[in-house]
Amino acid sequence: MEELRTKENMSSRGEGHCVLEKWNSCACELAVPSEVPEHAIKKLHIYDFDNTLFATPGPTEQLYTRELLNLLTSSVLPNGGWWNEPEFLRTAIKTSSDQPRRFSWNEEIVKLAERSYRAKDTVSIVLTGREEGKFHELIQYALQTARDHWECSPNEFRFNAVCLKKTSMSKYTSEYKKALMQDFLEYYPSLRELTIYDDRAHQIEAFKSFFRSLDLPSLQWFAIPVRPFTKSLPREQELKLIREMVSENNIQASSSSKKFDLAWTPKQIGYMLNMKSHRLLSMEVIKILRRMRGRRTFKPKLYEYPMYIPCAEPGKNIPALEVVKIWSNDGACAESEEKVQRTLQEFQQQQSGRCMVRFQVTDLAIVPSTHHNKKKPLEVYFRATPEPNRYTFSLFPEFIVTGHFYTRDEIEDIEAVTNRLTNSKKAIRWTPLDNAIPIKTSFEQFDKLASVPYIHD
Missing domain, CATH: 3.40.50.1000 (HAD superfamily/HAD-like)
Known part of the structure; x- marks a missing residue:
C-alpha cells in the first residue's frame, strides 16, 4: 500500500x-x-x-410467505425495500425510548x-x-x-x-x-x-x-x-408499516406489473414447531438425504417456517370443545360456557407459546412433490407421538409433521398433501429414525401475508 x-x-x-x-x-x-x-x-x-x-428490527419471517419476504427485502421496490425504508428504524428508535425493555x-x-x-x-x-x-x-x-x-x-x-x-x-x-x-x-x-x-x-x-x-x-x-442483536417490531406496527410501504410502492411503480396487493393465506390450526425443533428436523432430513444420495454437498430446502402438526386441512377448524380440551389439557372438560368462550378467545388471539405440547418424532418419509424440480423442494413428513398424559386431537389419523410452500396466496400441493395425511397409513412409506427426536410445539393457528396480483387499475 x-x-x-x-x-x-x-x-x-x-x-x-x-x-x-x-x-x-x-x-x-x-x-x-x-x-x-x-x-x-x-x-x-x-x-x-x-x-x-x-437491536435493529428485521421483518418477522413467520408473518410472510417466502415469496413476499424476498420481495419486501429486495432492492427492486422503488423505495429500495425494508432496509432502505426509514420508517422501520424510526419506529424502533421511538420504541426504544418509550419501551426500553423491548428495544435496546x-x-x-x-x-x-x-x-x-x-x-x-x-x-x-x-x-x-x-x-x-x-x-x-x-x-x-x-x-x-x-x-x-x-x-x-x-x-x-x-x-x-x-x-x-x-x-x-x-x-x-x-x-x-x-x-x-x-x-x-x-x-x-x-x-x-x-x-x-x-x-x-x-x-x-x-x-x-x-x-x-x-x-x-x-x-x-x-x-x-458479533452475535446478531435484533428484535421484531410489535406485530400490528409492523403490519401497518408494511401496508404503507406496499401502498407507496404501488404509487411509485412505473408499470402495473411492478404493483402488488397483500392477502392472508388460509388459517392453519395445529401444533407449531419452535425454531429449535424446526432446525433439528431440518438437519435430520439433510443427514438422511446425503446418506441416501451419497452427495455430501446436497442441501435441500424444506417447507417455509413453521413446520407444524396439522389438526385439520388449511382453512378448516376443529370442534370448539376440542380446542378447549387441548388448551386446558383436560379430556373431560365440561366447564361453563363462559370458560369455553374465554379459552377460544385466547386461542384466536394467537398468543404464541401459551399452550406447549411436546412430541417424540420417530419416523421420516420423503416424497417427490407434484411440482418438484431443481428449484423446489421435496415433500417431507415426520411421524410423531405426543407426550404421555397430554390431551391432543387431530382430524387426521396420525400426528404428522408437515408444512407448505406458497405461490402468491395459494398453498402448493394442498390436495396432494391433505390426501397423504388423511390416508397416511397407506399413502406414506415410513423410515424409522435411528433415534427419536424430541420436539416442542405450540398449539395455535396461523396464517401468512402473501403478495397477490394488483387489480385496482
Missing part, C-alpha cells in the same frame, strides 16, 4: 484529523481529538450499527465503544452501510435518544465520527467499508491496531481477506463477529 497521500490530503493535514470530517455524516456527532497529535493515534476501532450496536442497545458492545472513545491513542467510529442522505438524521437521533435515556454526560457513549454510505460509494457495503479503512490507514501511518465489529459473517470474511491483502506487517487487525 502506498503511504504517499495526494497533495490535497497533505495540505489538509494541517487542520488536524481531517479524515474524520471527510467521512463523518452526522455533524453533531463529530468529535475530533484535537488535543492528540495525529502521529499519536495507534488504534482504529470500528463499530457497525445495525444488529451490532442497536447491545450493552456489551456499548461498553467496548465507550472504552475505545476514552482511550487517548484510539480513534473510534460508527460505520454503517445505510445511505447517508436517508439515514444520517435517524442515526444521530438514535444515539442521542440512548444518551438521554441513560442520562449520559457530554463525553459518554460518543464516537469520533459516525459514517454512513455516501452516494458516490459502491453499492456494496463491504466495499464501502474497505474504502474507508484504506483511507484511514493511509491518513494515520502510525496505526498499529485496527479492530472492526460486525454481525454479518460474510462481511467479517471480506474484511479478513482485505486485511490479509495489506502489506502492513506492523499492523495488528481483528475482525470480530
Whole structure:
C-alpha cells in the first residue's frame, strides 16, 4: 500500500484529523481529538450499527410467505425495500425510548465503544452501510435518544465520527467499508491496531481477506463477529408499516406489473414447531438425504417456517370443545360456557407459546412433490407421538409433521398433501429414525401475508 497521500490530503493535514470530517455524516456527532497529535493515534476501532450496536428490527419471517419476504427485502421496490425504508428504524428508535425493555442497545458492545472513545491513542467510529442522505438524521437521533435515556454526560457513549454510505460509494457495503479503512490507514501511518465489529459473517470474511491483502506487517487487525442483536417490531406496527410501504410502492411503480396487493393465506390450526425443533428436523432430513444420495454437498430446502402438526386441512377448524380440551389439557372438560368462550378467545388471539405440547418424532418419509424440480423442494413428513398424559386431537389419523410452500396466496400441493395425511397409513412409506427426536410445539393457528396480483387499475 502506498503511504504517499495526494497533495490535497497533505495540505489538509494541517487542520488536524481531517479524515474524520471527510467521512463523518452526522455533524453533531463529530468529535475530533484535537488535543492528540495525529502521529499519536495507534488504534482504529470500528463499530457497525445495525444488529451490532442497536437491536435493529428485521421483518418477522413467520408473518410472510417466502415469496413476499424476498420481495419486501429486495432492492427492486422503488423505495429500495425494508432496509432502505426509514420508517422501520424510526419506529424502533421511538420504541426504544418509550419501551426500553423491548428495544435496546447491545450493552456489551456499548461498553467496548465507550472504552475505545476514552482511550487517548484510539480513534473510534460508527460505520454503517445505510445511505447517508436517508439515514444520517435517524442515526444521530438514535444515539442521542440512548444518551438521554441513560442520562449520559457530554463525553459518554460518543464516537469520533459516525459514517454512513455516501452516494458516490459502491453499492456494496463491504466495499464501502474497505474504502474507508484504506483511507484511514493511509491518513494515520502510525496505526498499529485496527479492530472492526460486525454481525454479518460474510462481511467479517471480506474484511479478513482485505486485511490479509495489506502489506502492513506492523499492523495488528481483528475482525470480530458479533452475535446478531435484533428484535421484531410489535406485530400490528409492523403490519401497518408494511401496508404503507406496499401502498407507496404501488404509487411509485412505473408499470402495473411492478404493483402488488397483500392477502392472508388460509388459517392453519395445529401444533407449531419452535425454531429449535424446526432446525433439528431440518438437519435430520439433510443427514438422511446425503446418506441416501451419497452427495455430501446436497442441501435441500424444506417447507417455509413453521413446520407444524396439522389438526385439520388449511382453512378448516376443529370442534370448539376440542380446542378447549387441548388448551386446558383436560379430556373431560365440561366447564361453563363462559370458560369455553374465554379459552377460544385466547386461542384466536394467537398468543404464541401459551399452550406447549411436546412430541417424540420417530419416523421420516420423503416424497417427490407434484411440482418438484431443481428449484423446489421435496415433500417431507415426520411421524410423531405426543407426550404421555397430554390431551391432543387431530382430524387426521396420525400426528404428522408437515408444512407448505406458497405461490402468491395459494398453498402448493394442498390436495396432494391433505390426501397423504388423511390416508397416511397407506399413502406414506415410513423410515424409522435411528433415534427419536424430541420436539416442542405450540398449539395455535396461523396464517401468512402473501403478495397477490394488483387489480385496482
